[in-house]
Amino acid sequence: MERVPEVTEKLEVDQRVRLNRDRVLRAAVSLADDIGIDWLSMRRLAQELRVVPMALYKHVSNKEELLDGMVEAVVAEIDPPAAGVDWKSAVRLRVLSARHSLQRHPWARRVLESRTTKTPAVLAYMDSFIGIFLAGGFSADLAHHVMHALGGRMWGFTQELFEDPAAPVGQAAMPPAIQDVTLQQMAQLYPNIAVIAASSAHDNASVVGQGCDDQFEFEFALDLLLDGFERLHRQGWSSRPRDARQRADG
Amino acid sequence: MERVPEVTEKLEVDQRVRLNRDRVLRAAVSLADDIGIDWLSMRRLAQELRVVPMALYKHVSNKEELLDGMVEAVVAEIDPPAAGVDWKSAVRLRVLSARHSLQRHPWARRVLESRTTKTPAVLAYMDSFIGIFLAGGFSADLAHHVMHALGGRMWGFTQELFEDPAAPVGQAAMPPAIQDVTLQQMAQLYPNIAVIAASSAHDNASVVGQGCDDQFEFEFALDLLLDGFERLHRQGWSSRPRDARQRADG
């Protein structure tokens, strides 16, 4: 009867329960979701946890490790691979599931790509991924190169860098008249981009450069690769010409 | 006769000629080449140019714009597209040439990918790239999606994120005995990665996880994509099923 109220009062007075690594990581993930990775700082995170900045260092040894832990946390959310389907469907499902998970954390792509040291969850994911190919009868050799070819797409990342071919030119807040002029100038300077922008504008019946269907682009590229993998696999492709499996079979 | 020696003396006394945007950008590029992009700061760059940090702001309005300018500078180095060859060779050549140029600046990949506003040189490159596909008879529609599928690879970037499957686990400086143990543990935890590591080890007759042949991986994935593009092109692929070009032709 005595100690319970005491504890309760504690919790009321200073809201915070004891910190631990997991609470730190989960707070970091959701803070990054909210304010963006660029504005995530040790100090800001500490403030969120109602704690002094240096307190965090009792749970992660530095910011790099915090980021590692954050990646670890979101990668751990990815569903396990589907069982009992052919390799192609299995890969497709797994990638799309990863994509779905990682899309909830827009910062994850950049952070994942910036990590150099691979953490256990990351390695486990890649391992299970390779497992799908091997189980599908791929040689280690082919599986290896195929993983490289997949690259970031194994996480469900669409390759940035060509997002909305026209939009980036229409800067921030411009009067529409000026935007029109800029658009015309742009069409003159970059006629081929203009062609594509016009074509995709028809496609989704919206204004020029409205943006692209990310999911479509992703699946387009993914299926292109998967079909390529399948072809190589069927013809017994090998990177070692001396094996001559390709020539022998193909 | 009077003013020339005066100028000469000036140059001797304080080595620095007048700053300008171009000199700033070129200095920034070569400094980033030398010390790495993470250690490039306005202050460090200013010091390199024997100038006070704030002087830089007379030539670039802030660090973001400096980075934009740096990208602009390296992209401008890429050779113009080859003329008089079929689209496939043209694309291949252009990509490999871009790769060659950008590889001289290891930081360029990350910076290029982080830019959201596309600068003129970047747009010009993409435009000329699209031009190759259109000239090769691709529909705007197909060219569009194909550019997406190419993604970062149009700059000659190999998809990171699977660099040396084993190396990252063998941490910094470890006694070989311990490394062996770790390697065995790793083989247990990530058996499929181990299979691939072993296979590629045979391949280049080196120790496990020595690393992969970057150039090979790059060309492997590129050719896979190009072959896929070619097939789609030949069968008149369209993203709009109502056009039914695919069904009609294929």
Added chain:
DNA sequence: CTTAGTTGGTGTACGCCGTACACCTGAAGC
């Protein structure tokens, strides 16, 4: 019940960073 040790939060301080703002200087144009 005391006491020593450990775990985890605190406070202060340092050296970096990008950059706002006021200032100065030397060359160019009237």
Added chain:
DNA sequence: GCTTCAGGTGTACGGCGTACACCAACTAAG
């Protein structure tokens, strides 16, 4: 010869990551 103004300077501010010394509360041993 005076003005103008582009371009280099100096100072200062608020933010960052984090080293280090400290301290509070819990645990375990005597």
